[in-house]
Amino acid sequence: MKIFSSIRDKVWKFDQIEQNGTQFLYEKNDQIHYEFKSLGNNRFVFILNGHSHLVHIIKENSIYHIHLDGDYFAVRVENEQTRELRALVEHATQSSGERIVCAPIPGLITKIKVNEGDKIQHSEGLVILEAMKMENEIKSESGGIIKKILVKEGMPVDKDQELIVIG
Amino acid sequence: MKIFSSIRDKVWKFDQIEQNGTQFLYEKNDQIHYEFKSLGNNRFVFILNGHSHLVHIIKENSIYHIHLDGDYFAVRVENEQTRELRALVEHATQSSGERIVCAPIPGLITKIKVNEGDKIQHSEGLVILEAMKMENEIKSESGGIIKKILVKEGMPVDKDQELIVIG
């Protein structure tokens, strides 16, 4: 079985191979030697070719939040089926022509900078979201027309709440 | 209802009084004003007459292990019934004339210093228990005759395991 781990645009491909009832992990035909043991509390000892790491792994949907040697990575892990499925879904969403802008963090909508019907450019500011004493401008990740505004100024929003539909 | 809290030989007596469906705590006719809230993980905020304390409470049978402002107390808490019951049981054990010496900590029995039938004095050494690189001598808390030795040299023992019966 193939396992795909991706961080941002970078993808690593691993092969899970069963031999005599034991699972082995390969990367480009090289077998990976490791020990992986839970310490409790989402903490793991991960000894990779003798190199010792303390890893924190917290799963959130298909994203694995990994803390490792002072660094942080959001890793998406998929097998062949889930990877193909996701590609299909993304294609379908894109071809429908609608994109939904969501709140990346919870906060308070302090300003809406566009109106329904406005034509907008890539990376144009849409909404100001205030949280922890700081203003965060949410920008458009594509050009288009503002189809619908789902929030109002002064409204508190949750993380991932839908804010604006761009067509 | 009366509550007795004791640490070593010192006993504090509190009165729990219900008034209009609410419970109040009194000590010698003075009402005790407090806030007591769990912080999780056996940790509590305890604000007593405005004085703030972080308290850890871990219960083990009828003993409450309390960490407070860098200090530690083993508190026995009883109401009138349990207190009377315990007095009865202790009296019965004492009059039967047998006392059982238990291991205060887990460890290895490295030496037994007495034989069955020996007459011993108060605070005479009975057994050497080794733990964490240190030898701990377990002493008799009363005089008497060694009735039975329940362990052997070289034997590992658990906490509270019975070692010797003194009659």
Added chain:
Amino acid sequence: MFKKILIANRGEIALRIARTCRDLGIKTVAVFSDLDLKAPYVHFCDEAYSLQGKTSLDTYLRSDKIIDICKKSGAEAVHPGYGFLAENADFARNIVDNGISFVGPPPEAIELMGNKTAARKRMIKAGVPVVPGTETAIRSKKAASKIAESVGYPILVKAAAGGGGKGMRLVDKADDLDFSIEAAQREAGAAFGNSDVYIEKFLEKPRHIEFQILADTKGNIIHLGERECSIQRRHQKVIEESPSVLLDRELRSQMGEAAIKAAEACGYQNAGTIEFLVDKNRKYYFLEMNTRLQVEHPVTEMVTGLDIVKDQLLIASGQEMTLNKSVECFWGHAIECRIYAENPDNNFAPSPGIIHHIAPPSGPGIREDSGVTAGNEISLYYDPMISKLIAWAPTRNEAIERMVRALGEYELQGIHSTIPFLIKVLQHKRFIKGDFTTNFIAEEESLFRMNEKRGRVAALAAAIYFEQEKNKKKFQSNAENTSSNWKLSKRKKVLDRR
């Protein structure tokens, strides 16, 4: 000395102040909002009173509630920390009018230094170099244009009552001047109820260097040397250190004297900080004075051995401070990193949430000033700074190494933090060389690049975890579907083999 004081603040700085009070035998009174009941400073203080509310406006900014609690608890003084009411002259006056001591400067000094044009004027009079520009608010377009020409473009148009970048405009050329002044005036009027603006030369790529000042009521006034705070993101300090690689003995002594002059000029007492900008020719200009304890005060404590909060309390109670002359040489080198609950991979978006697990680093040369513990929630209501990590060593390079080690040890679960970003800054060769300005973070794309070697280890760990989870599920569903002995024994075999 005081017997009991109230700390009108929260988080790490409340705990920091309470620790010194504990050392001095002063009882402390904590105040807390509904969200802070579980915060360590509340339990560490000797007494704790609720401020009844959630938002800052309802709690830590309510001087009436704070004064009531002073009276109820018998606190003789108030330490305001930083932020909230710390630089509010009315609050300071209110405290003093109620017969309570204020652990900070006289209200007049707070007021003067809070008004940017008034402060500039006073500094010019005292002979402290300020950034070239207008001395007072702009009264005519013609005067503005003349000043702008004389200091040379680019210039900044700034709000007199301002702060936080509001009512500020960068002007590159004469054509844009009129328009920018009008825009800045509108913005300043809306933000501060005062539309006065003034002109300052825009210093390109300056360094931010500040001097710690202590002044007691006996007329002693000293400086404790500099802190360099050039590593900033959007005018927010990120890493501070003392000493600065830029300064030599001569420049330190010149700037230190200027800082003392500045503090004297406003009748300053207690601890304060004079901030300077230093241009590429090592010329320094007064930027502003912070009339309170700074977030970054620990680096000065590490290289001087002083406890600045202790000196604040000594001064406020009318005693002499610990030292009576300025610090001429330092004990080694200290660096502070501010750890924020922000996600550096997502444009530093705030990352509220509950801290599930926290294990801060320790060992040689490491100090932590933190305000949180496991189970605490980082809420959207307050500042996202959760901890300050300070590293000391005999030399700057060793201090950097210790800081990198300590950040790498820091375990924090449940929220994002700026730790990975801080490590990248500390390991950047320009940082190590000391070759940076306040533009450093904005200029260095490489700070946001992924470390692919570590990325691969993370990718592998995730893949292994994914695989183990799947196996676990498989066994669970087997076990749930049936309890025949055959299947169970098969399952056991597979488990044993792993």
Added chain:
Amino acid sequence: MFKKILIANRGEIALRIARTCRDLGIKTVAVFSDLDLKAPYVHFCDEAYSLQGKTSLDTYLRSDKIIDICKKSGAEAVHPGYGFLAENADFARNIVDNGISFVGPPPEAIELMGNKTAARKRMIKAGVPVVPGTETAIRSKKAASKIAESVGYPILVKAAAGGGGKGMRLVDKADDLDFSIEAAQREAGAAFGNSDVYIEKFLEKPRHIEFQILADTKGNIIHLGERECSIQRRHQKVIEESPSVLLDRELRSQMGEAAIKAAEACGYQNAGTIEFLVDKNRKYYFLEMNTRLQVEHPVTEMVTGLDIVKDQLLIASGQEMTLNKSVECFWGHAIECRIYAENPDNNFAPSPGIIHHIAPPSGPGIREDSGVTAGNEISLYYDPMISKLIAWAPTRNEAIERMVRALGEYELQGIHSTIPFLIKVLQHKRFIKGDFTTNFIAEEESLFRMNEKRGRVAALAAAIYFEQEKNKKKFQSNAENTSSNWKLSKRKKVLDRR
């Protein structure tokens, strides 16, 4: 400098050494027993190898396994820490014979200083004052009696190959001498396979003061001043500090010179400690030399700014050490408390168990060298020391205050610890005055008295918890017995009322 070293130890000291290696860019190899897989030092090191076993004899004392792992991992040097194989001359020789560097003294120095009579002889020859007594093992009863009379009773009969109080007898009067020598010889023979004993004058109520020595391979040899370690329980150090209140500049310089002479006399290299006893007339006597890093080295680091482990590595790799002259004056004052998993209320019985929750203190002046984290088990197999807390301040009194504050902040659940006892020692007026000897703990009954004021608060907290638990149970059983709406709504009402 080495590129990779193996740390032949566990716990806090393994982590301590690994931290310095990380700072210096040296890769580290950890070795661990079956019980230590979850210990922080194992994850902090760059590589980790199992020693396959549980007991010390099967793991950390197995020089063959350790040398194998050196070869497998390519480690160029071994740091032995303290305890286990650190003072085993055969191990050091074995390491060197395998072409690996030993981060410690030459095997000959370990051997010489491990033999008490040989070390005494060498010291006498070098002009270092030793406790009056015999120079060699006792050969006749007559000679013994003569020596005993000349030094004056009480005397100690001690095993030449000894340690840990085995083969040691205190003799108060001449009548008991013969009997005691025979008993000591029997015990020494059984314990060490060598029945040689010798006589030393018994110093009543001495103070324990030791000097840190550094010697490199270039012929430089310096001392880093003293540590006072008089606060002991059954010859086990409990609290250490630097400087000592007893020493003035003159005595420090005399004892420092004697310490250097002692180290030179045995051809010493690397870090070592000369222990002295000081009697009530401030006369000092060589006690023994520890030919390794000491548990209490951090106090010297705090007051000198040095990293002693770094100097050990510099020296072992043939480089010059950081300083080239002895430390004449200190930066403030430092105190270390050893935190043991022992129950002071039960005669310091070991308290093995799992640490459920741990939150060490931090803030101004506090350093922790710890080897455990939440979830770790304190086992019966190893030393019960779990952490060292170090406080620094400009003066001794301030350092004591900071230490008391930090100990009070320390949260530790699941095992007993000596923290409550340490606080009582630090707050004792004799400790604060500096008026103590090695007998202090044995003499002071008051250290074991309950603080009744705090006891009452604990008694109340337990009573309240007891009450709340009972109510909780009541509700639970109500809910379990029935699910009629009436009962549930009644239960809700009661809950709301609380």
